[in-house]
Amino acid sequence: MAEAEIGVIGGSGFYSFLDDVTEITVETPYGSPSDSLFLGEIAGRRVAFLPRHGRGHHLPPHRINYRANLWALRSLGVRQVLAPCAVGGLRPEYGPGTLLVPDQLVDRTKARPQTYFDGEPLPDGTIPNVVHLTFADPYCPTGRQTALKAARGRDWEPVDGGTLVVVEGPRFSTRAESRWHAAQGWSVVGMTGHPEAVLARELSLCYASLALVTDLDAGTDTGDGVSHEEVFRVFAENVGRLREVLFDAVAALPANADRSCLCTEVHTGWDLGIDLP
Numbered sequence: 001m002a003e004a005e006i007g008v009i010g011g012s013g014f015y016s017f018l019d020d021v022t023e024i025t026v027e028t029p030y031g032s033p034s035d036s037l038f039l040g041e042i043a044g045r046r047v048a049f050l051p052r053h054g055r056g057h058h059l060p061p062h063r064i065n066y067r068a069n070l071w072a073l074r075s076l077g078v079r080q081v082l083a084p085c086a087v088g089g090l091r092p093e094y095g096p097g098t099l100l101v102p103d104q105l106v107d108r109t110k111a112r113p114q115t116y117f118d119g120e121p122l123p124d125g126t127i128p129n130v131v132h133l134t135f136a137d138p139y140c141p142t143g144r145q146t147a148l149k150a151a152r153g154r155d156w157e158p159v160d161g162g163t164l165v166v167v168e169g170p171r172f173s174t175r176a177e178s179r180w181h182a183a184q185g186w187s188v189v190g191m192t193g194h195p196e197a198v199l200a201r202e203l204s205l206c207y208a209s210l211a212l213v214t215d216l217d218a219g220t221d222t223g224d225g226v227s228h229e230e231v232f233r234v235f236a237e238n239v240g241r242l243r244e245v246l247f248d249a250v251a252a253l254p255a256n257a258d259r260s261c262l263c264t265e266v267h268t269g270w271d272l273g274i275d276l277p
């Protein structure tokens with residue numbers, strides 16, 4: 001039996017998710033995940049929680065081993081992932097406390113491995129083929145709808161859709177960058193949503209992001225720009241209800257065997273060259 005069926009990758013200020021947990025370490029061909037994985041149960045569903053930045057927030061966004069994180073989750077049996085993250089709002093109406101479930105993503109990261117299928121041999125000698133997967137719709141439609149419904153059920157009206165632009169960080173945006181992001185019509189800006197989303201897709205995992213706005217980004221704000229303290233304060237204020245939404249969403253996700261979304265068909269027609277865990 002799989003050790004977990006659903007994964008939750010927690011963001012800034014979201015280190016503990018489950019109360020009664022079993023902590024396990026998992027190694028992958030890509031090295032170690034950000035931290036131990038914490039196994040527990042919600043409404044009879046077996047869940048694996050992984051703190052994205054490590055428990056003490058010791059990993060900046062560009063040093064997170066995204067490949068190891070997703071691979072580790074899949075190796076436990078996880079096929080559906082919910083990924084809360086802290087973001088900056090790029091529109092005045094998306095103030096702190098806004099919950100946005102994006103349906104699009106723009107990658108502005110610079111130096112992060114973002115594929116498993118790079119032709120580089122794994123430690124066991126197998127070699128992944130070079131493959132190019134469809135990513136037009138980067139998020140699982142079922143996961144998105146489940147997250148939206150869970151938020152509404154907790155009287156937290158979410159923003160349904162929008163574009164998350166992911167920057168390299170760890171610094172925040174300049175005012176010019178922020179104005180430019182907003183002028184493109186993008187909704188929120190974060191630092192971890194990519195390559196997490198594409199690596200999930202490459203492993204045929206359902207992946208949905210729950211973006212909690214912690215600040216108005218630099219160009220949108222007339223103040224001094226976003227600060228680290230502000231991000232953590234707003235996240236802490238909302239972490240309780242975000243946890244409730246995630247609990248409800250986990251309980252409402254379909255059984256892994258019943259998935260019928262595009263995420264399950266992503267490898268059709270491709271020879272991957274390696275066995276996925």
Ligand SMILES: [Zn+2]
Nearest residue numbers: 140206261263
């Ligand atoms: Zn899916």
